[in-house]
Amino acid sequence: MGMINSLGLNKEDSFLAIAKGECGIKHIESFDASAFPVRIAGEITDFDPTEVMNPKDVKKAGRFIQLALKATKEAMKDSGILDAHNKCPEELANRMGVSSGSGIGGLGNIEANSIFCFEKGPRKVNPFFITSALVNMIGGFTSIEFGIKGPNLSSVTA
Structure with a gap:
């Protein structure tokens, strides 16, 4: 857990x-x-997101993704399934998947970038804006972090 x-x-x-x-x-x-x-x-x-992800990736991940990855890391370690490198064992990688969800995703990032785009123009918007706001990026970051290669499902609901 x-x-x-x-x-x-x-x-x-x-x-x-x-x-x-x-x-x-x-x-x-x-x-x-x-x-x-x-x-x-x-x-x-x-909460320091660099405890659970590479500092370069922090810019690419909205806070909701960072928090989800923190809880996921704890759950994966607690499960006892990870290998010595904190990855999914290769023989299980295709048999494991990720299912994640969020009530609204990166709304704060969407709002901030909308304002920034209006004030500074579209060329000044952070190129990682989309990856920081999409709910399916929870599963994307999780799959990459643990080497999970199975299905990746995301839901958005209130």
Whole structure:
């Protein structure tokens, strides 16, 4: 099992916080929420995406992809299926697949790049914009990270 949430960056820390009766809902700090009627949320803080992916890939992956990869890495290690190089064993690679989903994907990246395109023009938009926003990139990054060669399915739903 892999877990990342407002109570912890892994399943152990999350479980301990739940067992202590802690609440992960706090005042929003990641952006100015003063214009919104609700100013509390379960934010994930202190997360460093370079712990789970190459620093060059961080630019290519939206935050939702980074968080999914963090939880997936923990789950894959917990499963005991990985080889000494933290990859799917070659004899199982074609028999393993990835199924992932998201409620909305990289909406923050879509919004930011839309504004940037409007203000600076289309030639100034980040060339990795698409890879940072598409929900199926969760499975793409996961397949690449672990050498999984089977089916790759992604769903988007609310």
